[in-house]
Amino acid sequence: GGAIAITRDWEPYVRWDRDQGYGELGGYAGDGMTMTYLAGKVMAAEVLDTPSKIRELRFVNRRSRNWEFEPIRYLAINALIKLTDLSDLEERVTNKPSQIKRIIEPLTLR
Numbered sequence: 001g002g003a004i005a006i007t008r009d010w011e012p013y014v015r016w017d018r019d020q021g022y023g024e025l026g027g028y029a030g031d032g033m034t035m036t037y038l039a040g041k042v043m044a045a046e047v048l049d050t051p052s053k054i055r056e057l058r059f060v061n062r063r064s065r066n067w068e069f070e071p072i073r074y075l076a077i078n079a080l081i082k083l084t085d086l087s088d089l090e091e092r093v094t095n096k097p098s099q100i101k102r103i104i105e106p107l108t109l110r
Helices: 032-048 070-094 099-108
Strands: 013-017 022-026
Touching (some): 022 032, 070 099
Antiparallel strands (some): 013 022
């Protein structure tokens, strides 16, 4: 376990700031080798200012929303875990589909 470096929307990015001479790329989320190769080609085209269609790909210079502040994310995730446990208990006791599950299910799907 531990932290992994993905974007909130699981989308990769390649960003180049010509004025600062600074670039960053990441957010591959399981597309490792192929995306690394493609991101490197895009970054090279950006740095060298090479006219190329590759610089028009949707992940070039894109930004994802920031993650929530850690206490909020932690509380929300753990509340959902507890609610799923309660949902299971409700189904065992009532022998019917859980009303809690119906409410929380849209929140747990990506």
